[in-house]
Every structure is written in C-alpha cells, then in structure tokens.
Amino acid sequence: MAQPRGRPTSGFLPRSPRHAHPRTRTSLGLLAAASALAVGGATLAVTGATPATPVSADSAAEVPVGSGSYTTTLPAGASGPSDLNGAPVAPKVTDDHTGPAPTNEWWSSLIFQRYPDNPHGENLFAHPLSYKPHEGGLDMGYPDSHQMVGDDLKYEYTAVSDLTLGAAGLDSPDTRTADSGDWTVTAQWEGGGAQLRVTIGQGLPFAYAETDGAGAEVTFSGTPEIWHEDGSTVGATVNGRHYALFSPSDSPWSVSGDTLTADTGDDGYYSVAVLPSPEDLDAFAPYAHSFVTGSVVEYDYDEAASTLTSTYQLETEAREGEETGTLTALYPHQWANATSDLTDLAYASPRGEMKVSEGASFTTELTTQGIMPSLPTVDAADHERLASLIDEVLAEEELFPEPGDTYWDGKAMGRLAQLIPIADSIGHTEARDELLSLVQERLEDWLTAGGTRQFHYNEEWGTMLGYPDSFGAATELNDHDFHYGYFVSAAAVVARYDRDWADEDAWGGMIRLLIQDVAGTEGDMFPRLRSFSPYAGHGWASGHAGFAAGNNQESSSEGMHFAAATAHFGALTGDEELRDLGVYLHTTQASTIARYWQNAGGDTFPEDYPEDVVGMVWGDGGDYRIWWDGGHEEHYGINYLPITAGSLYLGHDPEHAGVIYESLVDKLGGEPEIWRDIHWAHRALSDGEDALRMFEEQWQTYEPEAGGSKPHTYQWVSTLAELGTVDVSVTADTAHYAVFDKDGTSTYTAFNPGTGPLTVSFSDGTSLEVPAGETAVTTG
Numbered sequence: 001m002a003q004p005r006g007r008p009t010s011g012f013l014p015r016s017p018r019h020a021h022p023r024t025r026t027s028l029g030l031l032a033a034a035s036a037l038a039v040g041g042a043t044l045a046v047t048g049a050t051p052a053t054p055v056s057a058d059s060a061a062e063v064p065v066g067s068g069s070y071t072t073t074l075p076a077g078a079s080g081p082s083d084l085n086g087a088p089v090a091p092k093v094t095d096d097h098t099g100p101a102p103t104n105e106w107w108s109s110l111i112f113q114r115y116p117d118n119p120h121g122e123n124l125f126a127h128p129l130s131y132k133p134h135e136g137g138l139d140m141g142y143p144d145s146h147q148m149v150g151d152d153l154k155y156e157y158t159a160v161s162d163l164t165l166g167a168a169g170l171d172s173p174d175t176r177t178a179d180s181g182d183w184t185v186t187a188q189w190e191g192g193g194a195q196l197r198v199t200i201g202q203g204l205p206f207a208y209a210e211t212d213g214a215g216a217e218v219t220f221s222g223t224p225e226i227w228h229e230d231g232s233t234v235g236a237t238v239n240g241r242h243y244a245l246f247s248p249s250d251s252p253w254s255v256s257g258d259t260l261t262a263d264t265g266d267d268g269y270y271s272v273a274v275l276p277s278p279e280d281l282d283a284f285a286p287y288a289h290s291f292v293t294g295s296v297v298e299y300d301y302d303e304a305a306s307t308l309t310s311t312y313q314l315e316t317e318a319r320e321g322e323e324t325g326t327l328t329a330l331y332p333h334q335w336a337n338a339t340s341d342l343t344d345l346a347y348a349s350p351r352g353e354m355k356v357s358e359g360a361s362f363t364t365e366l367t368t369q370g371i372m373p374s375l376p377t378v379d380a381a382d383h384e385r386l387a388s389l390i391d392e393v394l395a396e397e398e399l400f401p402e403p404g405d406t407y408w409d410g411k412a413m414g415r416l417a418q419l420i421p422i423a424d425s426i427g428h429t430e431a432r433d434e435l436l437s438l439v440q441e442r443l444e445d446w447l448t449a450g451g452t453r454q455f456h457y458n459e460e461w462g463t464m465l466g467y468p469d470s471f472g473a474a475t476e477l478n479d480h481d482f483h484y485g486y487f488v489s490a491a492a493v494v495a496r497y498d499r500d501w502a503d504e505d506a507w508g509g510m511i512r513l514l515i516q517d518v519a520g521t522e523g524d525m526f527p528r529l530r531s532f533s534p535y536a537g538h539g540w541a542s543g544h545a546g547f548a549a550g551n552n553q554e555s556s557s558e559g560m561h562f563a564a565a566t567a568h569f570g571a572l573t574g575d576e577e578l579r580d581l582g583v584y585l586h587t588t589q590a591s592t593i594a595r596y597w598q599n600a601g602g603d604t605f606p607e608d609y610p611e612d613v614v615g616m617v618w619g620d621g622g623d624y625r626i627w628w629d630g631g632h633e634e635h636y637g638i639n640y641l642p643i644t645a646g647s648l649y650l651g652h653d654p655e656h657a658g659v660i661y662e663s664l665v666d667k668l669g670g671e672p673e674i675w676r677d678i679h680w681a682h683r684a685l686s687d688g689e690d691a692l693r694m695f696e697e698q699w700q701t702y703e704p705e706a707g708g709s710k711p712h713t714y715q716w717v718s719t720l721a722e723l724g725t726v727d728v729s730v731t732a733d734t735a736h737y738a739v740f741d742k743d744g745t746s747t748y749t750a751f752n753p754g755t756g757p758l759t760v761s762f763s764d765g766t767s768l769e770v771p772a773g774e775t776a777v778t779t780g
Contacts, residue, residue, distance in 0.1 A: 063457070066503070068447035068510035070455045075467050080458050081543070082475045083116050090460055092119070094178040094188050100462025101177075102527040103477045103543040106202060106536065106551050106619055107185045111177040112477070114546035119174035121187075123159040125550040125619030126202050128329055128347035128354055129274055130159040133175040137166035137189060137217075138198050140207055142241045142274045144348045146606050146621065155609045156549065156621035157350045161221050162238050165207060165272060167214035168261065170194040181295030181315070182528065183535035199292055201314075202535040203329045203354070205275075205284070205347070208291045211268035216247055218272065219259045226255065227278055233288070234260060235281050242275040246288030248320055269319050276345050283345065287327055289320035297534040301580040306368045306731035306763070308587045309339075312535065313361040328362065329354035332603060333537050333591045337364040350621045351596055352604045368587050369652060369728050370737035371567045372645035373496065373751055374418070376777045377425040381718040387428045389711035390419055394434060400442060404453055406466035406473055409446070410486025411707040413439050414561075414642055417493040418712045421775075424497075436497055439490050446487065447510040455510070462526050464517040477543025481531035482555055484514040485562030489644065492568040496753075496773065502573050512578075515566055519581060531559070532585055537592035538617070550619015554626055556593045556639050557647065560586060564646025567735060571753035583735055590649040596622070597639050600656050612663040615639070633674040636664050636682075642707045643681040643716060648738055651685025654725035658686030675705045677713040688720035723747045731763045747779045 061073045074080055083089045091101035092111050101111055109121040110133065120133040132139040141160035148155055171192030179186040184201030194214035200207050209216065220238045228235030231252040234245040247253055247262040247270045254261050264270060269291070273284045294315035301308050312334075316324045329347050330338060335355040340363065345356035377386070393399075399416065401408045417439050423432035446453045446466065456465045464484075465474040472478040491511045495502035502508040513525075520526035531539045539559040540551040553559070567582025594600035598613050605611075605622065614622035615635045626638050640650060651657045661683050665671060671694060672679040684691035695717050704710055724742025732739075736751040737760060752758040752770035760768045760776075770776040 062449040065513065066505045066509035067507050068444070069449040070457050070464065070510070070513070071449040072457055072459065074456055074458075075454065078456070078465075078467050078469075079475050080456075080465060081112070081461050081463075081477055084114055085116055086475075087116070089113055092174065092176050094176045097176075097178055099524060100527040101460075102180055102530065103461070103463070104480075104531050104533075104540045104551070105180075105185070105545065106183075106533065106540065107180075107187075107200075108540075108543060108545035108551065109547075110175060110185065110187055112544035112546070114476070114544040121175055122546050123548050123550055123619070124200070125157075125159070125350075126200050126204065127331070127349045127351065128203075128205065129200070129207070130157075130620075131200060131207075132159060132161060133187060133189075135172050135189075135191070136170055137164050137172075137196055138187065138200075138207070139164050140272065140274075141239075142347070143350075143620070144241060146350070148606075148608065150623070150625065152610055153625050154618075154621060154623040155350075155606050156618070157348070158620060159548070160239070162241055163221060163243065163272070164219045165196070165198055165209050166217040166219060167194040167196040167209075167211040167268075168217050169214060170196055170217075172196075179294070182297050183533065184292060184295040184314075201292065201295055202533075203331070204292060205327055205329055205356070206271050206273045206287070206292070208271050209269060211264050211270070213266050213268060214264075216251070216253075216262040216264045216268060216270040217259065218245055218261075218270075221258075223258055228281060229253075229255070232262070233281075233285060235275075235278055236260075237278065242278050242280075244273045244275055244281055244284055244288075246271045246273070246285070248289075274347075276347060280345060283343070284327065286323055287325060289318060290316050290323045290326050291319050292326060293317050295535075299580075299584045301368065301583050301735075303368075303735055304733045306370075306733070308366045308368050308584060309363060310366070310534075310584070310588065311361055311363045316360050325359050328357045328359075330357055330362065331535070331537065331592075332601075333595055334362070334364055337366055337591065339363045339365050350619075366587050366591055367728070367731060368583055368735070369590070369649065369726075370732060370735065370739075370750075371564045371583065371586055372648065372736055372738050372749065372775075373492065373568045373753075374421040374645050374775065375716060375719045375738075376749055376775050377422060377715055378719050378722040380722050381715060383426040386422065386426055386711050386714060387431070389709070389714060390423050390428060390431045390435075393419065393709050393711065394431060399438065403468050405468040405470040406483040407470045407479070407486075408706075409442065409453070410483050410490075411642070413442055413490040414486040414644075415707050415709055415712075417490040418642075418644060419709060420493050420497070422711060422715050432497075436494060440494050440498070440501065443487065443490055443494065444507060447507055455514075457513075457525075462524075463530070464513055464526075472543070479541050479558075481518045481539055481562040482541070482558040484518055485558055485565050486642075487511065487514055488569055489561060489565035492565055492572055495569060495572040499572065499755075502569070508569075508573055511569060515569070515578070515581075518562060519566065519585060521581065531562070532589075534588075537588050538596070539589075545619075547618075549621070552616050552618045554616045554638055555641070556589065556597055556617075557641055557650075560589055560593070560649065561642055561644060561646060563589060564644065568646075568753070571735060574754075579735060586646070586649070590652065593639070593649070594653065594656060598656070598660055600653065612660060613639070631674045632664060632667050633672045633676075633679060636660070637675045637678040637705075640682050641675075641678050641705065643678060643712070645738075647681070648685070648726050650682060651726045652728050654686045657682065661686060676702050677704050677708045677710075681708075681713060681716050684717045684720035686725065688717060688722070688724065691717040692721040730766075732760050734758070734760050737762075745779060747777060749775060749777045751775045 139161040143157035172189035224236035545551040563585035570578030615626035723740035
C-alpha cells in the first residue's frame with residue numbers, strides 16, 4: 001500500500017541526535033486541587049475521573065503552585081502543538097467527546113492531525129488487526145506475516161486492507177475521536193447523510209460498528225469466498241484471511257459482488273471479527289452482539305509480597321441477548337504471566353504469538369524486584385579518586401548547556417544529581433552540598449513561570465509544555481516521559497536530602513504536575529497515562545503517531561527512568577499511591593523491554609531477522625535503526641541510558657545481558673568505542689570485573705556520554721565488581737531493595753525513604769535494619 005504521508009514502512013526518517021554528545025557529534029488553594037496526584041489507595045482504576053479545572057488564560061497568565069508556577073499563555077515566540085507546516089492544531093474530536101485529548105497512543109493520528117491534507121489519520125496497529133481511516137469508513141486487515149525491509153534492518157507486519165467497515169452513502173470530510181479507554185478508541189465519520197462510529201482496540205479481534213440509521217455496508221478488497229451464510233452471520237475469506245460478519249438477527253446480510261449490506265435500522269449496528277480459521281466461527285458467534293464500550297486497567301501493588309497484580313477489564317454492552325463477555329488476544333508479556341487459563345486460539349503479531357482469553361477481563365501477576373535510588377559505594381573503590389573525579393565535574397566550565405532545553409537541561413540535572421549520593425557516601429559533604437545547590441537552583445528556575453526557562457499549561461490539549469523545548473516535545477507532544485523523567489529524578493534526589501523542598505506547598509506541587517502530564521490517572525487537566533500504553537506494556541514516543549508504521553518507542557530506558565523517578569519521589573514525599581504508580585510503570589515495562597527490544601526468550605523477532613536487538617519498536621514491527629545515523633554502540637545503548645540504580649532491570653537475567661553485550665562486541669569486532677561508559681555499566685550487569693577492567697584501562701582518556709560522568713561510572717562498575725550480578729530469586733517487603741550474588745555469596749541492600757527506622761525482611765530469611773533516609777548493606 002502506498003504511503004504518501006509520514007514515515008514509509010520501509011524507510012528511515014532522520015532526526016537530530018537527541019542522545020549524541022554535543023562535543024563529539026555533531027496560590028496554595030489551587031495547589032490542593034491542581035497538583036495532587038490522588039490514585040485512590042493501593043488499587044488504581046485508571047479511568048479518568050476529575051481533579052480541578054485549571055485556571056484559564058483569561059483569569060491568570062501565571063498560576064502559582066506552592067513556591068513555583070506555570071503560565072497559561074504561550075511564551076513569546078514559542079509554538080504549541082502544530083501540524084507539519086507549523087500551523088496550530090486542535091484536537092480532532094466530536095462534539096460529545098469529554099476530557100483532555102489523549103496523545104502518544106497507538107491511535108493518536110486520529111486525534112492529532114499532523115498532515116494538513118489528511119483529516120483522517122494514518123495506519124492504526126491494534127494487534128492483531130490493523131486499520132486505516134478514510135472518507136468512506138475504516139479499512140480493516142490482519143497482517144499475519146512479515147517482510148524484511150531496509151537492508152533487513154527492519155521487520156514489519158505491514159498494514160493490510162482486507163475489507164472496509166462503512167455505512168450506506170457515507171462520505172465523511174474527516175475522522176474524529178468520539179471516546180477512548182485505556183487501550184480502546186471510538187472513531188466517528190459523518191457525511192453523505194450517514195454516520196458511522198467504530199470501536200476498536202489492542203487485543204480485540206472484533207471491530208464494533210454503529211450506523212445510526214444508515215444501513216451497514218462492508219466492502220471486501222477482493223471477491224470474498226463465502227463459506228458460511230446464515231442470515232445475520234456471514235463467514236468469508238479474502239486474501240487468505242478469515243472473517244465473520246454479524247448483524248442484528250432481524251437484519252440479514254445481502255451479498256452483491258464484493259459488498260455485503262444489511263438494513264440495520266435506526267439503532268443500527270454490526271460487528272466484524274477476524275478468525276484464526278473458519279472452524280473457529282462457533283467460538284466467536286456468542287460474543288457478536290456483546291459490544292466493547294471501554295477499557296480500564298486496575299493494578300494492586302502488594303509491597304509485603306513483592307507482587308504487582310494487574311487486571312485488564314473491558315466494559316461491554318449487550319446489543320442483543322444477554323452475553324457481556326468477549327474474546328481478547330493477549331501479548332506474550334501478558335499471557336506468560338496470566339493467572340487464568342487461555343483458549344487454544346492464537347494470532348500472529350509483531351510482538352510474537354498472541355493467545356486468546358475468554359471473558360471481559362483477565363489478570364496478570366508480576367514479581368516486583370525493587371527500585372533502588374542509588375547503589376552503595378564499596379570499600380574497595382578508591383574513595384579519594386572518586387572525590388577527585390567529582391571535583392573535576394564541579395570544575396567544568398559548562399555544567400548546563402545553552403540554550404538549556406527540557407531534554408539537555410534535564411540530562412545535565414540528572415548527571416549532577418546522580419553524584420550527590422556518591423559524594424555523601426564517601427563523606428565528601430562539601431561537594432554533596434554544592435551539587436545539591438546546583439540541581440535545586442536549576443529546578444527552581446524551570447519551575448517558576450516568566451523566566452528564560454518555564455512551563456506552560458496548554459488547556460486545549462491538556463498538557464504541560466516546557467520552553468525552550470526540543471525534539472518536538474511542545475509542537476508534537478513527543479517524549480514527555482523522556483524529558484520530564486530527568487526533572488522528577490533530580491527532584492527526588494533533592495527530596496532525599498531536603499524533604500521540605502519537595503512539599504506540595506514548596507516545589508513538589510510543580511513536580512507532581514509534570515508527573516501527571518506524563519502518567520496522570522484521574523482528573524480533567526491531563527489525559528490518562530499519556531506516555532504509557534497499559535496494554536502494550538510500554539510507552540509510545542510520538543504525540544501524533546503520524547507514521548505509516550504506527551507509533552514508535554526508541555529509548556525504552558528513558559521511559560523506565562521516569563517510572564523509577566516517580567516511585568522514588570512518591571516514597572520520599574510519603575505518597576504511597578504515587579510510589580505505587582511508579583512501581584506499576586517500572587514493573588510492567590520491565591516485563592516487555594527485554595522481550596520486545598532484545599528478543600529475550602527468542603519468540604518475538606522473526607526467525608529470519610538477523611539482528612539481536614532493535615533500536616525502536618514500531619506499531620508494525622521492530623527496527624535496528626534509530627532517529628539518527630549512529631554507530632552500533634548507539635543502536636544498543638539507546639535502550640540503556642541513563643544509567644541509574646533504576647537500571648538494574650537490565651540485569652535481571654545476567655546471562656541474557658551477557659549475550660547482548662557479546663553480540664555488540666561481535667558486531668564491532670572489539671570493545672565499544674562510543675558511549676563506552678554506558679556499555680561498561682551494562683557489561684557490569686553480567687560481568688562487573690570485566691567492566692571495571694575496561695574502566696581502569698581507559699578512565700583517564702575516555703569522554704563520558706552527555707548524561708554520564710566518570711565518578712558515577714566508576715562507582716557503578718566498582719560496586720558491581722564487588723557485589724556481583726542481580727539475583728531476582730530473592731525478594732523483599734519494600735519497594736526499594738536489590739540482592740546480588742557473587743560466587744554463591746549474597747549481598748542485600750535496601751533504601752529507607754521514611755523518617756523512622758525500617759526493618760527489611762528478605763524472602764530467604766535475611767533481615768536488614770535500615771536507618772531513616774539511608775541505604776544499608778549486609779553480606780552473608
């Protein structure tokens with residue numbers, strides 16, 4: 001299928017190097033309502049409820065939030081969400097649409113018109129189905145096989161059109177969003193005297209259409225082989241793929257050539273399902289009239305048991321009869337951790353085989369492995385050298401790059417913040433306090449409206465936009481978790497040493513607004529979980545998803561960085577609900593990243609795909625290439641950085657981490673030359689002594705990656721050389737722990753974010769006393 005707009009499915013769209021090192025490459029009352037992230041106890045229903053309505057631009061240009069503030073007017077010379085020509089763009093929604101506009105979804109091209117000449121949207125990859133909206137309705141297909149493109153650097157399940165869901169006479173000037181759930185969306189077409197609404201979603205083998213008085217019309221892309229015809233139920237095969245069409249029992253289908261029609265009446269509806277085989281019709285028919293109307297994920301984090309339980313619930317309505325169940329296809333990270341039995345039905349997808357669950361909900365259970373804010377410093381490390389290296393960082397002429405946009409300033413703050421607990425651990429209090437002051441002052445600069453750096457709330461789109469921005473964070477609503485994660489992590493480090501600073505009536509209120517922008521869970525200021533896709537189990541980077549290949553996620557590790565930072569900030573501010581949100585995000589993504597970016601288990605990538613990793617996951621597949629013409633080290637490392645103690649998930653399977661490192665070495669024909677510190681840190685997760693060896697041989701001559709530093713890398717590799725690899729077989733009754741194993745000797749560490757002493761109990765019987773605000777370690 002020709003793709004005149006967006007990124008071709010087999011092409012490559014270059015973008016400036018976000019991660020390349022610049023020197024080597026190229027009022028208090030409002031606060032209570034507007035800044036609190038109330039998740040509602042340990043169980044979260046991500047259903048979009050209602051916090052405060054923001055102050056409009058007419059009533060206040062600057063809105064105080066504790067000690068900070070944001071502006072409701074666009075800064076001079078700045079641009080907000082825009083189309084490809086730079087013209088402002090508004091959410092493309094129906095008159096009855098409610099709530100802030102979701103972005104960064106698999107379906108976002110429906111709501112964000114990036115291309116002036118396309119008022120409908122791009123390919124939508126729901127899995128197992130793909131869709132394409134146009135003036136006559138919605139093309140539907142099942143991409144059940146892949147192809148290799150771009151010199152075999154990308155595998156893709158290209159969107160296909162097997163049939164079109166329509167309504168008699170429909171000719172719509174645009175496609176609009178009427179409603180959405182956590183992984184479902186309802187689109188609307190209106191024109192030519194007809195209206196059509198279709199609800200689709202990830203994992204749904206059904207598409208549900210409402211025709212509002214117009215007759216049902218389904219047109220196949222070729223002459224269908226009709227193998228079942230029984231009034232309101234038709235089974236047909238086209239292009240080798242099998243479909244079932246269901247209309248109301250009193251409105252039978254009529255066949256004329258490639259088109260099927262049904263006189264569905266004033267409250268007309270119909271559904272279409274893709275079948276694994278014609279023999280499966282009887283399994284689908286009972287659910288033909290049970291229409292999905294919404295979707296919600298609920299989770300429960302049991303800290304004492306180290307478990308995260310997530311329930312994926314579909315809201316349904318019986319349009320005929322009483323059946324309210326359905327069939328749902330689960331991704332591998334879901335069915336591998338499902339708590340109930342599955343059917344024998346299955347589909348192909350870019351993430352591997354999808355297995356089918358019967359019923360309106362299913363539940364998964366994951367072990368939570370702990371999220372540490374920093375690693376302990378071992379005695380074996382040269383503390384004097386660490387102090388000297390920290391001093392060298394503080395002596396640098398340019399600690400913050402100019403002009404200081406949300407991404408590069410974020411990385412700079414994160415780089416310095418990582419050194420604060422290291423300086424503290426070796427008694428270098430002067431450096432610790434200087435670093436704290438630097439980070440705190442820069443954060444306060446950003447969190448105060450009216451200066452050269454500030455945040456603006458765009459009410460139309462329901463989003464916080466930082467200026468200066470970069471990489472389309474403002475104009476395309478890209479990468480908010482990537483950028484704002486650095487602000488949250490830096491704020492969490494400040495909160496570790498100055499809890500008053502992070503109070504809601506101080507600077508914590510603004511930080512919470514940034515968290516809500518990325519992963520808000522209720523209220524009318526922000527959409528639900530903007531930068532996290534609950535069903536996919538990871539985030540999507542593009543705000544508009546205006547690509548033929550769907551949406552994409554490049555730096556999965558920066559999404560994890562935001563999750564870890566949210567958990568830490570919540571814990572340090574005494575907000576368990578916010579902490580649990582971070583744990584949910586971190587644990588869920590950890591179950592997908594190794595699988596979908598590194599083919600852990602060997603069941604995701606096609607057998608003929610020659611690469612061991614992908615730099616980007618796309619809606620239609622995976623691509624080794626990234627957004628700039630980087631080296632192999634960058635193709636691998638883009639999904640590692642930034643290295644923090646929240647990165648230990650990359651070593652939950654030390655053997656796999658070692659295989660991936662050796663894969664890079666084999667591809668390079670030697671040890672990494674670019675981003676060496678990132679790869680040494682990753683190597684330490686499988687072999688700390690080897691990582692320390694490389695650092696010791698090159699520490700005086702190498703140049704750190706822009707978000708890294710020599711003292712941080714030295715502390716990381718020396719600690720893991722001493723402690724060994726991550727041991728996930730032992731858990732603890734706290735959110736902040738890690739266990740390591742070296743030659744059969746276990747080391748246990750935990751952080752206490754509270755204000756009183758804490759006793760941490762590990763699952764193997766080990767107990768550890770942790771003072772307030774400190775990290776403790778025991779070996780034995």
